[in-house]
Amino acid sequence: MTRSLFPRSLGAAALTVLFASTAANATPAQGSGVAWDIVEGLTTEIGPRIAGSEAEARARAWGEAKLKALGFSNVEIEPFRTGAWQRGPELARLTAPYQQPLAITALGYSVPTPADGLKAELVYFPTLAALEAAPDGSLKGKVAFVDHAMRRAQDGSGYGPYGNVRRLGPSMASRKGAAGIVIRSAGTDSNRDPHTGSTMWMKGTTPIPAGAVSNPDADMIARIAARVAAGKAAPMQIDLTLLGKPFPNAPSGNVVAELPGRDPSLPIVLVACHLDSWDLGTGAIDDASGCGIVTAAALAAQEGGKTLRTIRVLWSGNEEMGMRNGGGAHYVQVHGKEPHALAMESDFGADRVWQVKNNFAPANKALADKVNAALWPMGIVPHEGPVEGGADVGPIIREQKLAVIDLGQDGTHYFDLHHTPDDTLDKVDPAALQQNVDAWTAVLKVVANETGDIAKGVGGEEE
Amino acid sequence: MTRSLFPRSLGAAALTVLFASTAANATPAQGSGVAWDIVEGLTTEIGPRIAGSEAEARARAWGEAKLKALGFSNVEIEPFRTGAWQRGPELARLTAPYQQPLAITALGYSVPTPADGLKAELVYFPTLAALEAAPDGSLKGKVAFVDHAMRRAQDGSGYGPYGNVRRLGPSMASRKGAAGIVIRSAGTDSNRDPHTGSTMWMKGTTPIPAGAVSNPDADMIARIAARVAAGKAAPMQIDLTLLGKPFPNAPSGNVVAELPGRDPSLPIVLVACHLDSWDLGTGAIDDASGCGIVTAAALAAQEGGKTLRTIRVLWSGNEEMGMRNGGGAHYVQVHGKEPHALAMESDFGADRVWQVKNNFAPANKALADKVNAALWPMGIVPHEGPVEGGADVGPIIREQKLAVIDLGQDGTHYFDLHHTPDDTLDKVDPAALQQNVDAWTAVLKVVANETGDIAKGVGGEEE
Numbered sequence: 066m067t068r069s070l071f072p073r074s075l076g077a078a079a080l081t082v083l084f085a086s087t088a089a090n091a092t093p094a095q096g097s098g099v100a101w102d103i104v105e106g107l108t109t110e111i112g113p114r115i116a117g118s119e120a121e122a123r124a125r126a127w128g129e130a131k132l133k134a135l136g137f138s139n140v141e142i143e144p145f146r147t148g149a150w151q152r153g154p155e156l157a158r159l160t161a162p163y164q165q166p167l168a169i170t171a172l173g174y175s176v177p178t179p180a181d182g183l184k185a186e187l188v189y190f191p192t193l194a195a196l197e198a199a200p201d202g203s204l205k206g207k208v209a210f211v212d213h214a215m216r217r218a219q220d221g222s223g224y225g226p227y228g229n230v231r232r233l234g235p236s237m238a239s240r241k242g243a244a245g246i247v248i249r250s251a252g253t254d255s256n257r258d259p260h261t262g263s264t265m266w267m268k269g270t271t272p273i274p275a276g277a278v279s280n281p282d283a284d285m286i287a288r289i290a291a292r293v294a295a296g297k298a299a300p301m302q303i304d305l306t307l308l309g310k311p312f313p314n315a316p317s318g319n320v321v322a323e324l325p326g327r328d329p330s331l332p333i334v335l336v337a338c339h340l341d342s343w344d345l346g347t348g349a350i351d352d353a354s355g356c357g358i359v360t361a362a363a364l365a366a367q368e369g370g371k372t373l374r375t376i377r378v379l380w381s382g383n384e385e386m387g388m389r390n391g392g393g394a395h396y397v398q399v400h401g402k403e404p405h406a407l408a409m410e411s412d413f414g415a416d417r418v419w420q421v422k423n424n425f426a427p428a429n430k431a432l433a434d435k436v437n438a439a440l441w442p443m444g445i446v447p448h449e450g451p452v453e454g455g456a457d458v459g460p461i462i463r464e465q466k467l468a469v470i471d472l473g474q475d476g477t478h479y480f481d482l483h484h485t486p487d488d489t490l491d492k493v494d495p496a497a498l499q500q501n502v503d504a505w506t507a508v509l510k511v512v513a514n515e516t517g518d519i520a521k522g523v524g525g526e527e528e
Numbered sequence: 529m530t531r532s533l534f535p536r537s538l539g540a541a542a543l544t545v546l547f548a549s550t551a552a553n554a555t556p557a558q559g560s561g562v563a564w565d566i567v568e569g570l571t572t573e574i575g576p577r578i579a580g581s582e583a584e585a586r587a588r589a590w591g592e593a594k595l596k597a598l599g600f601s602n603v604e605i606e607p608f609r610t611g612a613w614q615r616g617p618e619l620a621r622l623t624a625p626y627q628q629p630l631a632i633t634a635l636g637y638s639v640p641t642p643a644d645g646l647k648a649e650l651v652y653f654p655t656l657a658a659l660e661a662a663p664d665g666s667l668k669g670k671v672a673f674v675d676h677a678m679r680r681a682q683d684g685s686g687y688g689p690y691g692n693v694r695r696l697g698p699s700m701a702s703r704k705g706a707a708g709i710v711i712r713s714a715g716t717d718s719n720r721d722p723h724t725g726s727t728m729w730m731k732g733t734t735p736i737p738a739g740a741v742s743n744p745d746a747d748m749i750a751r752i753a754a755r756v757a758a759g760k761a762a763p764m765q766i767d768l769t770l771l772g773k774p775f776p777n778a779p780s781g782n783v784v785a786e787l788p789g790r791d792p793s794l795p796i797v798l799v800a801c802h803l804d805s806w807d808l809g810t811g812a813i814d815d816a817s818g819c820g821i822v823t824a825a826a827l828a829a830q831e832g833g834k835t836l837r838t839i840r841v842l843w844s845g846n847e848e849m850g851m852r853n854g855g856g857a858h859y860v861q862v863h864g865k866e867p868h869a870l871a872m873e874s875d876f877g878a879d880r881v882w883q884v885k886n887n888f889a890p891a892n893k894a895l896a897d898k899v900n901a902a903l904w905p906m907g908i909v910p911h912e913g914p915v916e917g918g919a920d921v922g923p924i925i926r927e928q929k930l931a932v933i934d935l936g937q938d939g940t941h942y943f944d945l946h947h948t949p950d951d952t953l954d955k956v957d958p959a960a961l962q963q964n965v966d967a968w969t970a971v972l973k974v975v976a977n978e979t980g981d982i983a984k985g986v987g988g989e990e991e
Contacts, residue, residue, distance in 0.1 A: 109751050112628040120627065164583065165575040165810075168949060256719045257809070257949035281952035285810075288572050288953075346720070347628075347748075486631060486720035489744035490751075 096495025099364055100357030100502050103131065104415070107340075107356070108347040108490045115344040116383035116391075117149030117315025124340050128320040128356070128380050135364060137322035137378065145395040147383045149315035150174050150263070152344055153308025157247070157276065159187070162298035163289065168279040169247065170345065171309040172231060173263035173386050175275040178307050183208065183245050183274060187301040189290035193230050196237050204243035208303050209234075211246065212287055217253040220420070221413060221476030227251050228262070235275040236267040245274040245305055249283035254481035257281055261343050262484045263386050274307045317341070317382035319392045321400075324363055326375040326513065332406035333375040334513045336363055336505070337457040339384030339392060339412060346488030350479065354493055354501075355411035356380050362505030372513035374406060381457040384412070393460040401461065406519040407468040407512055410455030411501065413476055414483075415493045418504040420448045420473035426520035429468065432512070436470060439507040443500070448473070451524065466521040470512070472504055559958025562827060563820030563965050566594065567878070570803075570819070571810040571953045578807040579846035579854070580612030580778025587803050591783040591819070591843050598827060600785035600841065608858040610846045612778035613637050613726070615807055616771030620710070620739065622650070625761035626752065631742040632710065633808065634772040635694060636726035636849050638738040641770050646671065646708050646737060650764040652753035656693050659700050667706035671766050672697075674709065675750055680716040683883070684876060684939030690714050691725070698738040699730040708737040708768055712746035717944035720744055724806055725947045726849050737770045780804070780845035782855045784863075787826055789838040789976065795869035796838040797976045799826055799968070800920040802847030802855060802875060809951030813942065817956055817964075818874035819843050825968030835976035837869060844920040847875070856923040864924065869982040870931040870975055873918030874964065876939055877946075878956045881967040883936035884908050887915045887985035892931065895978055899933060902970040906963070911936070914987065929984040933975070935967055 096105070107114075107124065114124040125142050132140045150173045157169040186207045190196040196211050211234045215227035228251045238246040250260035259279045266272050278286070292298035320340060326333075338355030342348020363376045381392030421440055425433045437447045452469045454462045462469055482488045512519070559568070570577075570587065577587040588605050595603045613636045620632040649670045653659040659674050674697045678690035691714045701709040713723035722742045729735050741749070755761035783803060789796075801818030805811020826839045844855030884903050888896045900910045915932045917925045925932055945951045975982070 105751070109748060109755075110626050112626065112748075163573050163575065255950075255952075255954050256721065257952065258720055281950070281954050284954050285572060285575075285952070288568070292572075487718070487744070489718075489720065489748070491718050491744050491747050 094495055096498060098499065099135065099361035100498050101495055103357035103360060104349055104353040104493055104498065105490060106131065107353040108349045112347045113344040114340065114342050114348060116147060116317050116341040116386050117312050121317060121341050121382065125318050125320050125382070128340055132320065132322040132378070135360065138325055140322040142318050142320055143395065143399055144316065144318035145382070146314045147317045147390050148388060149312040149317070149383060149386050151309060151312045153177065153310065154306065155276065155308065156306040158304050159301055160304050161300065161302035162293070165285060167282045168257045168259055169276045170259040170261045171307040172235065172261060172275040172277060174266065174272065174311055175264065175307055175309050176272040177310050178245065178274045178305055180308065182304045182306040184302065184304050185244050187247070187303040189286065189301070193234055193237070196234065196241070199241050201240070202242045204238060204241040206244055208245040208247060208305060209238040209241070209243045210286055211248045212283060213249055215251055215253060215480070217477050217480065219475055219477050220473060221479055224251065224480065231262050231277065232265055235264040235273060236270040239270045239273045243273060247303070247305070248277050250277040250279055252280060252480050252483065252485065255280050256487060258485040258487050260484040261345055265388065274305065276305065276307050317392065319382050319396055320380040322378045324367060324376045326372050328373055329375055331374045332404035332519065333377050334509065335377050335379060335405055335408040335458060335461065337379040337381055337408065337410045337455065339381040339457055341383050341385055343385055343484045345484065345486040347490065348488060349490045349493050350414040350482055350488050351484065352412045354415035354498060357498065358411045358501040358505055361502045362509055365502060365506040366509035366513055372509070373516065374513045376509060376513050379457060384456050387456065391456065393457045397460045397464050401464050405461060405465050405467055407470065408454060408458040408462050409470050409472070410458045411505070412455050412457065413474045414479045415498045415501065416475040416478065417497045417500045418445050418472045419475050420446050422448050422450060422452050422471040422473065424452045424469050424522035424524050426523050428520045432515055432519065435511045436508055439511050440504060443504055443507070445504060462522070468519050468522040470508055472508065474501065557958055559961060561962065562598065562824035563961050564958055566820035566823060567812055567816040567956055567961065568953060569594065570816040571812045575810045576807040577803065577805050577811060579610060579780050579804040579849050580775050584780060584804050584845060588781050588783050588845070591803055595783065595785040595841070598823065601788055603785040605781050605783055606858065606862055607779065607781035608845070609777045610780045610853050611851060612775040612780070612846060612849050614772060614775045616640060616773065617769065618739065618771065619769040621767050622764055623767050624763065624765035625756070628748060630745045631720045631722055632739045633722040633724045634770040635698065635724060635738040635740060637729065637735065637774055638727065638770055638772050639735040640773050641708065641737045641768055643771065645767045645769040647765065647767050648707050650710070650766040652749065656697055656700070659697065659704070662704050664703070665705045667701060667704040669707055671708040671710060671768060672701040672704070672706045673749055674711045675746060676712055678714055678716060678943070680940050680943065682938055682940050683936060684942055687714065687943060694725050694740065695728055698727040698736060699733040702733045702736045706736060710766070710768070711740050713740040713742055715743060715943050715946065715948065718743050719950060721948040721950050723947040724808055728851065737768065739768065739770050780855065782845050782859055783843040785841050787830060787835070787839045789835050791836055792838055794837045795867035795982065796840050797972065798840050798842060798868055798871040798921060798924065800842040800844055800871065800873045800918065802844040802920055804846050804848055806848055806947045808947065808949040810953065811951060812953045812956050813877040813945055813951050814947065815847070815875045817878035817961060820961065821874045821964040821968055824965045825972055828965060828969040829972035829976055835972070836979065837976045839972060839976050842920060847919050850919065854919065856920045860923045860927050864927050868924060868928050868930055870933065871917060871921040871925050872933050872935070873921045874968070875918050875920065876937045877942045878961045878964065879938040879941065880960045880963045881908050881935045882938050883911045885911050885913060885915050885934040885936065887932050887987050889983035889986050891983045895975070895982065898974045899971055902974050903967060906967055906970070908967060925985070931982050931985040933971055935971065937964065
């Protein structure tokens with residue numbers, strides 16, 4: 066609507082009356098403390114920091130300075146080269162049967178379309194299985210569209226299967242002969258902001274241009290596809306321009322820092338997050354929050370006396386596109402022979418921790434009980450099942466068969482924001498962020514002060 | 529996060545198991561009936577339809593065909609020329625003190641920056657009053673940023689005052705010598721989707737480039753401005769590219785159709801919406817929903833017998849940028865001498881009607897009581913206060929001093945979506961849309977069957 070309220074004759078004096086009492090601006094709730102300062106600082110002073118970029122390098126320098134200022138020891142930037150990807154201009158529209166601009170973004174490791182666009186029929190598949198079932202070669206010269214039905218889940222469990230549309234769909238479409246692929250974003254929001262994220266090219270597949278549209282765009286494509294299927298509209302045609310391209314041998318690096326324990330000879334406790342972010346947002350929930358949480362908790366665990374074991378903080382480089390050569394793998398190259406007792410990672414946003422899992426050996430049942438008891442008053446429920454660790458600690462966990470504790474955050478809203486332009490500071494609830502810090506602190510106070518052996522982990526650390 | 533769940537060895541058979549049961553796609557609730565069909569059809573088959581565009585012309589043809597198919601009589605496209613505006617490429621980033629891309633969109637009637645961007649200091653004003661208080665000439669060569677604190681309100685009442693930052697801010701900045709202006713979007717969401725909308729150039733002011741950033745971007749600018757004010761950061765610099773430009777004498781048109789009454793000699797009842805939309809979304813809530821509501825209600829009012837008075841439907845062209853020469857003004861040129869009894873407009877989204885107002889003369893108290901009584905079982909509350917009519921019916925209301933009924937919709941969430949890319953079909957709740965149709969039908973059955981005189985309206989029809 067345009068309200069017919071234009072104050073035609075409203076002078077400066079009247080405006081002053083209207084606006085004088087509105088000094089407060091619309092900035093959301095402000096937090097305080099170490100975790101908030103890290104999230105606020107990284108998002109405000111660095112912003113987007115895609116792996117391999119100059120911004121990621123600035124983020125490392127920022128992190129090094131911040132960790133030193135917070136009193137950490139042995140603060141080091143550990144540079145490495147990595148496989149990465151650079152975004153280019155991106156634009157798409159349906160040209161038939163209706164003219165509709167599409168809100169699209171390229172997937173990491175997409176290869177470029179022609180600069181003036183790939184013009185092709187867009188073929189609708191309701192699921193990844195339907196694409197898989199298409200005959201070989203049937204998509205020659207066409208662009209595949211893959212729909213799906215991701216729904217929100219507290220534990221984020223939709224991301225495994227529905228995320229596979231992004232991870233596996235492009236290789237599958239390529240094997241069918243497609244000239245390109247567009248997917249419904251792996252996301253649970255209804256904003257017009259598509260979700261990026263890396264795809265992977267299976268051995269023997271030819272990389273093709275690959276993008277994701279927002280959920281409202283995918284809804285529209287589904288409605289049009291239904292008209293096409295019913296013979297009520299001509300086939301869909303897309304004009305697709307995605308100029309992003311791989312960036313091999315890109316510069317990245319980890320930032321590592323320590324709070325030395327009372328007995329530096331004991332195996333250390335490693336806590337990790339990642340410093341790089343996707344380029345569309347400012348990486349507030351993914352994963353400045355994780356860096357804020359683990360760093361603040363490592364410090365808070367020292368209140369009332371230094372911990373027995375050294376706590377090492379890893380702010381990893383290139384998590385998002387790291388695959389086999391990101392920050393987690395580089396950490397193993399540098400630190401793989403140093404004795405570790407346990408690793409934990411925070412990389413699932415800033416909402417409240419609600420569950421805890423571990424892969425402790427039976428010998429450490431008493432330790433597990435102490436951890437669970439420390440979390441009990443906070444309403445954090447012990448769960449069975451495989452631990453995940455995460456991409457930054459996964460390589461060292463596998464290398465050393467480490468014990469792991471997963472503090473599971475509430476992911477109900479995580480995939481509204483994940484890998485989108487909407488991943489910004491205003492989405493971080495300062496109270497929930499602090500609850501994370503409190504939960505991590507409680508755990509670190511137990512495990513970093515453990516005098517007994519912390520045995521190797523057992524059972525399914527999933528990769 | 530990147531979950532370490534890549535199914536390295538997951539073959540086609542496993543994928544089939546994972547996906548076979550996911551045939552349903554994520555399309556939101558589907559509606560049915562005339563109103564839904566209009567909203568679904570316009571957004572799917574036409575999409576964005578900015579005034580003056582070829583898409584707006586397609587929308588008129590679509591509307592003409594739809595209204596004929598629905599059984600309306602005297603279906604006419606009434607073309608006119610109008611002042612309009614065309615979007616161009618748009619891009620902005622802070623270059624100091626931090627590098628931050630900004631989610632920006634140009635305001636209607638903005639003039640273009642240089643093609644390679646306007647590079648200037650960005651000066652922060654917390655309110656429009658603060659900008660007004662800046663000394664003349666103090667912004668020479670600079671870009672003004674105007675913040676504000678719009679909050680959601682059920683009756684949409686924030687849009688008058690806070691919308692003035694958009695309507696009046698650019699002229700004010702120009703008068704202070706600014707080279708450009710960027711405002712916080714007049715919106716209540718926290719998506720990274722800025723809100724467009726027309727600005728206006730006051731007499732004697734020089735048009736300047738004018739844009740709006742999303743709320744999260746404005747939050748960030750406010751945080752950086754606080755660092756600048758505290759001497760902790762260098763002044764903000766912006767690199768602003770907004771290439772949209774005015775499009776004078778653009779082609780537009782109204783679509784008008786009638787359901788003739790039993791007594792065509794009686795003054796008619798006019799119900800209106802607008803057919804054009806902003807270009808960023810698909811105009812689902814602004815205002816395909818309005819067209820769906822008034823059209824479906826006009827038809828439903830005939831159930832059980834034709835109405836006494838003719839109901840005329842106006843799907844107006846160029847409401848969004850129409851100012852003094854949009855569809856409402858053209859309607860008066862064509863139909864200003866024909867006798868009208870009453871006018872109503874639907875242009876505030878698709879959420880439920882919760883209040884009703886009128887400007888009836890004391891002579892029509894009995895009619896007002898009948899209208900209110902018809903709405904009473906639906907929980908729609910009579911309110912006192914000035915009626916608004918709307919931009920499409922405002923000119924004819926003023927011309928003929930018409931009686932008006934405002935059916936006030938719940939606008940709590942309207943300014944999350946208004947004038948953004950997020951204005952898409954999934955935001956329309958079919959049940960709420962139908963509640964609108966039911967409320968409108970109830971009112972039309974009363975007023976279009978009124979045998980007595982319907983007197984001129986009285987009191988404050990605000991412009």
